[in-house]
Amino acid sequence: MENIEKRFNLLKSLENDFSKNVSNQAEKVVQASLYERKQRMEKVNLDKDFDNLLSDSSIRNVFIRLRDK
Numbered sequence: 406m407e408n409i410e411k412r413f414n415l416l417k418s419l420e421n422d423f424s425k426n427v428s429n430q431a432e433k434v435v436q437a438s439l440y441e442r443k444q445r446m447e448k449v450n451l452d453k454d455f456d457n458l459l460s461d462s463s464i465r466n467v468f469i470r471l472r473d474k
Contacts, residue, residue, distance in 0.1 A: 459465045 459468065
């Protein structure tokens with residue numbers, strides 16, 4: 406009976422360790438996904454800001470002159 410109890414406790418311990426590991430890995434995946442989303446949002450904002458900058462014809466002309474050199 407004592408042997409069965411030891412094995413049961415070992416299985417419970419393994420189950421808890423496995424659950425923690427899966428939870429930690431899932432948290433890493435979620436954090437990486439959130440970081441990637443944040444990076445994409447920043448890029449979108451940068452693109453919009455750059456378009457706004459180019460809406461000024463004097464600045465756009467500078468870029469055109471640099472491109473044509």
